[in-house]
Amino acid sequence: MQPVSETIKLLHRHTSVRQFQDKPVSDELLAAIIGAGQMASTSSNVQAYSVIAVTEQPLKAQLSALSGNQAYIEQCPVFLVWCADLYRLREAAAPHLQGTESYEDTTENLIVATVDAALAAQNAAVAAESLGLGIVYIGGIRNEIAKAAELLGLPELVYPVFGMCLGYPAAVNGVRPRLPLAAVLHHNRYDAGTTVQQAGVYDDISRDYMRERTGGQSDTAWSEMMAKRQTQPSRLHMKEFLLNKGFMQR
Structure with a gap:
């Protein structure tokens, strides 16, 4: 018999939420969720990520358009953009280098920052679900990543890894x-x-x-879906964008 706890039960109930109630997420609640995200493991304590909480409706609309016109980005009360962030690390460390070469622009540090952002985001997702909220990750923020980065004012060595819609569920899908x-x-x-x-x-x-989900309209196997996905080139602009942002120089 497998061990079971309330946390494990919560994790097994996870499902993406794409319909949200017209109910705000308070600043206190948002702070609690992001604070829980901050307690995720981080490589060498670099904490190489930042989160932008987007609540302005016109900005959400613009980001929705750039992300494939996913309506729930506009509908959710808070759209979180999780960013890998080596800019803060570079600027904070610079006064202590005294002319020593710094390596924040390496491919390894890109991996570190990306993983840090993902770990913190998943902590935040679990925290949100424990409080009765729902989330859905949005990889589409990378569709037109340069425009999204400009809208969000992202400096060198910061890039949006993914978005996350956050709010109270209006409908919940099956797991x-x-x-x-x-x-x-x-x-x-x-x-x-x-x-x-x-x-x-x-x-x-x-x-x-x-x-079951489609009422008998589809019975496509996972491997078939993955085969179709792999034959469609996706976001081939990412390498050039990351290089232009100062990542992967070494």
Whole structure:
């Protein structure tokens, strides 16, 4: 029997929320959620991320348009933009360098900052759900990332990793099943055969889920959806944007 706690139950109830009530999120609540995000693990305590809470309706509308016209960006009371941020690190450390070369522009530090932002965001997501709110991540903020970065006033060495709609759910979707544990949990060595075999098991699970979700209109397997996704080039501008922002110089 697997151990169960209230936290584990909460995590297993997670689902993306795309319809929000017309109910504000108070500054106190937002501070509590972001504060919980700050307690996530961070590489060497660099805390290389920042969060922009967008509440101005015209700005949300602009960001929605840049993110694929996802209406829930406008509908949610708070749109959080989670940014990898090496600018603050560079500027805070500069007075102490005394001419020593600094390496904040490396590919490794881009990874560190991106991971830091993701860890903090997921902490915040769990905190929000524990308080009765809902979230959905928005990768579409990277669709026209240069324009989004300009709108948000992002300096060199800061980029938006993803957005997050935050608010009180007006409707909740069913929980989408994940890959079998055996597909992702390896013991001591990577098991290439098992992970592919378990992806096949997941195809059957995902077909059943899609049939139920669409009322029998679709029964597309996960591997089919992934094959279609992989044949569609996505955001090929990212490398150039990151280089222009000062990332990945070494």
